[in-house]
Amino acid sequence: MDESSAQGYSNCQVEPVGLPDYRAVEFEPVAGSFRRYALISTLLVWLPVLVGVSLAQWFPSIPVYPGMSMVAGVALAAAAVAVYRQLDAGRRGWALREQDLIARSGVWWRTITALPIARIQHVETSHGPRHGRRRRRACLNRRASGGPCLRWP
Amino acid sequence: MPESPGEWRALPAVAVGALYIAGVQRFVRENLVVFLGAGTGFAISDSLGLREFVLIALLILFMGVLVAVIYHRRFRYKVADHAVHVRQGLFEQKELKVRFERVQNIVLSQPFYLKPFGLTRLSLETPGAAQTEVSLPGIGTAEAHEIRDRVSGTVAIQTGAAGFNPEMGAQSADSTTRVEEAGDAVFEASAADLFRYGLTSNQIWILLAVVGAPLMNRVEHKASEWLERLNASGPLSRGEFAEAPLLLAILAGGLILGLAVVLMTLSGLLANVRFYGYRLRLENGRFKARFGLLDAREKTLQKTKLHSVELVQTAIGRLLDSWKAIGHQTGTGPSAQANSDDRRFLIPGIASGRLRQVAAALSGLELTELQWRGIDSRFRLHRWSRIALPLLLGALVVAVIAWSVMDSRVLFASLALVASSALVFWTTHLRWKRWGWMLEGTRMRIRSGLIGQSIIIFELARCQQLSIRTSAYQRAHGLATLVIRLPHGEQILPYLPRATLDALTNQILFEIESASSHAL
Numbered sequence: 001m002d003e004s005s006a007q008g009y010s011n012c013q014v015e016p017v018g019l020p021d022y023r024a025v026e027f028e029p030v031a032g033s034f035r036r037y038a039l040i041s042t043l044l045v046w047l048p049v050l051v052g053v054s055l056a057q058w059f060p061s062i063p064v065y066p067g068m069s070m071v072a073g074v075a076l077a078a079a080a081v082a083v084y085r086q087l088d089a090g091r092r093g094w095a096l097r098e099q100d101l102i103a104r105s106g107v108w109w110r111t112i113t114a115l116p117i118a119r120i121q122h123v124e125t126s127h128g129p130r131h132g133r134r135r136r137r138a139c140l141n142r143r144a145s146g147g148p149c150l151r152w153p
Numbered sequence: 154m155p156e157s158p159g160e161w162r163a164l165p166a167v168a169v170g171a172l173y174i175a176g177v178q179r180f181v182r183e184n185l186v187v188f189l190g191a192g193t194g195f196a197i198s199d200s201l202g203l204r205e206f207v208l209i210a211l212l213i214l215f216m217g218v219l220v221a222v223i224y225h226r227r228f229r230y231k232v233a234d235h236a237v238h239v240r241q242g243l244f245e246q247k248e249l250k251v252r253f254e255r256v257q258n259i260v261l262s263q264p265f266y267l268k269p270f271g272l273t274r275l276s277l278e279t280p281g282a283a284q285t286e287v288s289l290p291g292i293g294t295a296e297a298h299e300i301r302d303r304v305s306g307t308v309a310i311q312t313g314a315a316g317f318n319p320e321m322g323a324q325s326a327d328s329t330t331r332v333e334e335a336g337d338a339v340f341e342a343s344a345a346d347l348f349r350y351g352l353t354s355n356q357i358w359i360l361l362a363v364v365g366a367p368l369m370n371r372v373e374h375k376a377s378e379w380l381e382r383l384n385a386s387g388p389l390s391r392g393e394f395a396e397a398p399l400l401l402a403i404l405a406g407g408l409i410l411g412l413a414v415v416l417m418t419l420s421g422l423l424a425n426v427r428f429y430g431y432r433l434r435l436e437n438g439r440f441k442a443r444f445g446l447l448d449a450r451e452k453t454l455q456k457t458k459l460h461s462v463e464l465v466q467t468a469i470g471r472l473l474d475s476w477k478a479i480g481h482q483t484g485t486g487p488s489a490q491a492n493s494d495d496r497r498f499l500i501p502g503i504a505s506g507r508l509r510q511v512a513a514a515l516s517g518l519e520l521t522e523l524q525w526r527g528i529d530s531r532f533r534l535h536r537w538s539r540i541a542l543p544l545l546l547g548a549l550v551v552a553v554i555a556w557s558v559m560d561s562r563v564l565f566a567s568l569a570l571v572a573s574s575a576l577v578f579w580t581t582h583l584r585w586k587r588w589g590w591m592l593e594g595t596r597m598r599i600r601s602g603l604i605g606q607s608i609i610i611f612e613l614a615r616c617q618q619l620s621i622r623t624s625a626y627q628r629a630h631g632l633a634t635l636v637i638r639l640p641h642g643e644q645i646l647p648y649l650p651r652a653t654l655d656a657l658t659n660q661i662l663f664e665i666e667s668a669s670s671h672a673l
Contacts, residue, residue, distance in 0.1 A: 019659040019663045021655070111620055111621065112620065114618065116662065
């Protein structure tokens, strides 16, 4: 054993093919209740809009498109978002390796994000009624330098 | 009797003036855009008489001085062994402590109005702070230099002076070496260099865009009055102008060209005032830039705090052979860096012949002419098919309508669509051609741009996070987009072949994770 390896230091050349492959990880799905969370949060956002547009039909002074077509349009958009979020919930996954955390999301535009653990500046968990506090579900936010934090439900 | 170090100190009495001016500058900087952009300023100035205007100005002056006096009375600072402490606040007293090793940038600034009093502004910037963390708005120049030397000296000793290539734990430089590359300037900008830089800078155009709209209203108003007078008394009538559209076009073109020349000249002169006598030196592992005519500034940046170097050449800069280099430090995000030009370590007016020398000094990397690896040509194809082609088809439909209704205005609309489509084809091609990357050992270079270009050089180990994004189109063709997050913001490499991207991702992750220290 030479002196450098005796001190726990080595600097051998690494072949690119020999590196750990991020694609080899098996993703864990997010909590089962995430689908319900996605549905509730979508409803919380879209329901007031839908109610507002529906009520606007009763006030002739507010210029909206005549008939129920506006309400139907908003309901359709809300349904499309809800369906997309349900599909997205099925595709979301995460994997923890020794040195990094890998997250997968998206249906049409898919994203795989690898965050080295050594680069995490702080970790924050948040849980509220929407997350299902009683079921012990939470949202994990991780921040590295140089941009927005990686949020994981 | 001079106070001993480690005691709370107050700012000198004359610093009230500095505080007042700094406050006014900050107020103008933060509110001028909104004020002028909305046209409110001109609307108010039109409706006010001279007496009201003077009264309001006096009231603002009085309030400003009052605030400055209270702020001055409550402001205290202390330089301890390893940290600077500041107590400040108008209504709420806040105390801040910044340890020396957290400081990444030290700025000394001496505007012309502080010079007679022998005062200097000292600012300390730390990674991740959205704004300057510690600002001593007016202290004695000798004291400012002493604080600078203490802060930067400590950093040099504690972190070593290994520079841009810190090798993350395998730093070879002797960490206690206080004197290394002192002496020769790394870069000096002549007046001609700075004038060229001013011509390429977009700041004057941004200012014009902000004040342009309200200014144009006034110009239009004045021009109408002038034309009325000319019509009433002069040899030329308005009707003659209307009958000579070519003359009118030449006059308007000449006016616009003249305005552009005046603005560019102004921009060149302003660059000379701002960066007058620019000189960059490397001393004890610190970059030290000195510049400024009306505001003599000195910026000190630890080499180890520099995580990437960006070389930028704008479209006009390409014509004039002028580059600028930006030393990126850790920021809170891309917007924070982009909006705060003062916080960036900027080296202006670099001619191509000296670019290698500057890049080598900043990054420790020789700018060798290696082969850039491009992005896939489907990037171009995708944009053409999604943007340019629909525009072309729209132009065809509009042309058919124009032919059927025999209306020349509709034909012009069709021609405009064809021109837009051609522009999209051309710019997409340029963008695709410019986008490239290369790996040089543990460093990476990414080039992007349109007519101009930007080259960013960074250590792979400095990356913070990687994202691989794919659309359905990209998945169908085995392509993906790599988003590399650096401490100051994101770099994007779109449309890479999947195998190349995966190998690159694995290598970057390896470099980050095998580095033994945090790259901030």
